[in-house]
Amino acid sequence: MRLARDPRVLGVLGTLVLCLAWEGIGASGLGGFTWPPLSRVLAMLADPDRWDLFGRAAGSTLASAVVGYIFGTLAGVALAMLTHFLPRLAPGADRLAAGMHAIPTVALAPVFLILLPADSTPPTLAGIGVAFLVYVAAAAGLRAASAAHRDLFQVLGAHPSARLLRLDLPAGLPSIATGLRLAVPAALIGAVIGEWFGAPRGLGVLIVNGMQNFQIVLLWSAVLLVALISLTAYLIAGAIERAVHARFR
Amino acid sequence: MSGPSGAAIALHDVTRRFPLKGVPEGVLALDRVTLDVQPGEFVALLGPSGCGKSTLLRMTAGLDTPSTGTVRVGGETPAAVAARQGFGVAFQDHALLPWLTVRDNIALPFRVAGKPVNQGRIAALIALVKLTGFEEAFPRNLSGGMRQRVNIARALVLQPEVLLLDEPFGALDAVTRRHMNLELQRIWTETRTTTLLVTHAVEEALFLADRIVVMTGRPGRVAQDLPVPFARPRPVEVMREERFHEMQDSLVLALEPEAHD
Amino acid sequence: MDRLLRPFIRDWWGILLLLLAWQAWVVLSGLNAIVMPRPLDVVADIATNLPVYLPALGISLAAAAFGLVGGFMLGLGLGILTWASTIAAGMLTPVTVLFSSVPVVTLIPILARLFGYGPGTVVAITVIISFFPAFVFSSAGLRALPPGSADLFRVLGASRWRVLTSLALPAAMPNLAVALRIGAAHALLAAMVAEYLMGSSGLGAMFAAAKSELNTERALGASLIVAAISLTLYLLSLRVEHWARARYG
Structure with missing residues (x-):
């Protein structure tokens, strides 16, 4: 009975129920022909003949997401540092970040579509999503040092750069690491939506093609692949976050 | 280094008002306080x-500025002293920075000052505070x-x-605190650095200081300026002397006059 | 005048800078106005073509609003269900994990195929997309009770219903406000993406049509309207959130 209340056991059980329901609804035809059973989706993903297709698409999407992730992180941290040294800029920077975040990616896509070549829209949209989350996390993190630590550095006559390097940045790392974890799905959303707006290749392209051409199993496989990539990256980022929290707090 | 008056720390006619909503003139926290600390002297600021x-x-320390009056350390402003790392x-x-080891925490002032880290000095200090073997601990x-x-x-x-010491052992339990006072006394006797200690523990002030400045609250004023007569180095037995207890009693009375009316 | 202008620039310099950069970039690069219109051209197109924009906007907003309300009710209902049953809560943790780790927006093409290209599909999609934040935040909020309060209610012999209405729901209000803010952004995004991908009706479809006709002014007009509405919604829901925190937090 204790075992049945363990949240981990229940979580696994819930995942199992979810998978069984997916399979059952698909196999029985309850969901119509557009709901394939899980086994057929997995079979397609496991089919070596398809690996080339999925591999190229996933590689392209992943590359967009990674490029966006890196540049978004740099931009977010840089903006947070700017407002850290020039606090007068903070309210406007907050609005800018909130504005960019509140505006649906769909609304931004056309602007970049016109400004940039089609294959650079996915990384750009990924970068914008990441930049907002990292900016918010980094701005909060750079303010996280305790009053006692700040007093210490002031009495020690610390130069602002020494303070940033030896106090504010290390004290902010846990918050930045949390932001980096939350930014993982944001990077993939940006990449996939960017691909929907007309990139030559990628999982987003597979998804849209699958939808428009009634390649139902392909559609579900590509979506599942995006989810699996995101989940894996998210778990890795979570492990890094825990390590940073243990070290810097 | 010392100022014209020869004092290492010179607080002159210091008044401090804190702003308060609805009170235009603010709250008077310190009222015309004057205090000199001589080079090599250990002064305890005692008060509720x-x-x-x-x-x-x-x-x-330069972390706050007086509303009126002057603060000089070695004849200079606190900011100037802080800029050349004159304060401890x-x-x-x-x-302590949680991400640095014991050794790196002690080395921090070197790094902040942009000076080469003197590992010999750090090792000597670790030995002085009896933490040898804990250099790499976090x-x-x-x-505590x-x-x-x-x-x-x-x-x-x-x-x-x-x-400058502000209740450095205030968060420790009574036994550890007394032990740390013994240690601080030993360390200080070796360095004889000009020291200002803030405390509300009478025993601590008597055991450590050359002079005790008693303050009263609301607004803060200097009530007494009392030399401590015990010779250095002070063994722990000082705390059991008749005169220690007499001074302790009168200081406790001075701190809480209303409780004994 | 100065008293008004200074705070305005302090709060909005980021977004103003962005618009200025756009205008300056188009002017300086000498791009053909058909390829890349200036912000003022876009505003002019909106102002002169209100009969085209307004019905599309109405359709998108209605879909987002219905979806938000439906998804919110569904999420809150399931949140209360998991509050009442630890087993249900444990089984549904995978849903919570998936919401935060996987780009949920990628489900839209699957949902579009499942429900078919009908007029109700956009609403169904926004319901499902805005369900996730509502469920995740309401189930977390119902458990975030003030310390000791659950014991107090147990000592008082309060019924389960009374604990829910007098303790858990009020305690969840700040979290519900967060769910509303995130849900509102998600709903509008989902409605736009669904309309764009299916090309049915509303601003998303209008944008898709404008894009294929190379009518960049119209496409950007749709973007600008969505952006303005998203930002307004975001600022409004931030107010609601502050109020909920002050009142119940």
Whole structure:
């Protein structure tokens, strides 16, 4: 009975129920022909003949997401540092970040579509999503040092750069690491939506093609692949976050 | 280094008002306080909580500025002294950086000052505060007393002109606190750095200081300026002497006059 | 005048800078106005073509609003269900994990195929997309009780219903406000993406049509309207959130 209340056991059980329901609804035809059973989706993903297709698409999407992730992180941290040294800029920077975040990616896509070549829209949209989350996390993190630590550095006559390097940045790392974890799905959303707006290749392209051409199993496989990539990256980022929290707090 | 008056720390006619909503003139926290600390002297600021003694210490460190009056350390402004790393500070919150080892925490003032880290000096200080063997430990793995030893070592590492201590053992239990006072007495006797200690513990002040300045609260004023007659080095037995107890009683009375009316 | 202008620039310099950069970039690069219109051209197109924009906007907003309300009710209902049953809560943790780790927006093409290209599909999609934040935040909020309060209610012999209405729901209000803010952004995004991908009706479809006709002014007009509405919604829901925190937090 204790075992049945363990949240981990229940979580696994819930995942199992979810998978069984997916399979059952698909196999029985309850969901119509557009709901394939899980086994057929997995079979397609496991089919070596398809690996080339999925591999190229996933590689392209992943590359967009990674490029966006890196540049978004740099931009977010840089903006947070700017407002850290020039606090007068903070309210406007907050609005800018909130504005960019509140505006649906769909609304931004056309602007970049016109400004940039089609294959650079996915990384750009990924970068914008990441930049907002990292900016918010980094701005909060750079303010996280305790009053006692700040007093210490002031009495020690610390130069602002020494303070940033030896106090504010290390004290902010846990918050930045949390932001980096939350930014993982944001990077993939940006990449996939960017691909929907007309990139030559990628999982987003597979998804849209699958939808428009009634390649139902392909559609579900590509979506599942995006989810699996995101989940894996998210778990890795979570492990890094825990390590940073243990070290810097 | 000393100013024209020869004092290492000179607080002159210091008044501090804190702004308060609805009170245009603000709240008077310190009222015309004058205090001199001579080079090599250990002065304890003793008073009830809220009497402004910590504010005085923060002003000396340049963390706060007086509304009127002047603060000079070695004849200079606190900011100038801080800029050349002339202060050593240890506050009640040990303020050790959790991501640095004991050794790196003690080395921090060197790095902040952009000076080469003197590893010999650090090793000597670690030995002085009896933490040999804990050089690579992180603060979270140390006891409260050990953290304060690191804190004291860090305060001393740059051989400061002035040592500022604000209830450094305030968060420790009574037994550890007494033990740390013995240690601080021993360490101080070796360095003889000009020291200003803020405390509300009478025993601590009597055991450590050359002079006790008693403050009263609301607004903060100097009530008594009392030399401590015990010779140095002071063995722990000093605390059992008749005169120690007499002074302790009269100081306790001075701190809480209304409780004994 | 100065008293008004200064705070305005302090709060909005980021977004103003962005618009200025856009205008300056188009002017300086000498791009053909058909390829890349200036912000003022876009505003002019909106102002002169209100009969085209307004019905599309109405359709998108209605879909987002219905979806938000439906998804919110569904999420809150399931949140209360998991509050009442630890087993249900444990089984549904995978849903919570998936919401935060996987780009949920990628489900839209699957949902579009499942429900078919009908007029109700956009609403169904926004319901499902805005369900996720509502469920995740309401189930977390119902458990975030003030310390000791659950014991107090147990000592008082309060019924389960009374604990829910007098303790858990009020305690969840700040979290519900967060769910509303995130849900509102999600709903509008989902409605736009669904309309764009299916090309049915509303601003998303209008944008898709404008894009294929190379009518960049119209496409950007749709973007600008969505952006303005998203930002307004975001600022409004931030107010609601502050109020909920002050009142119940």
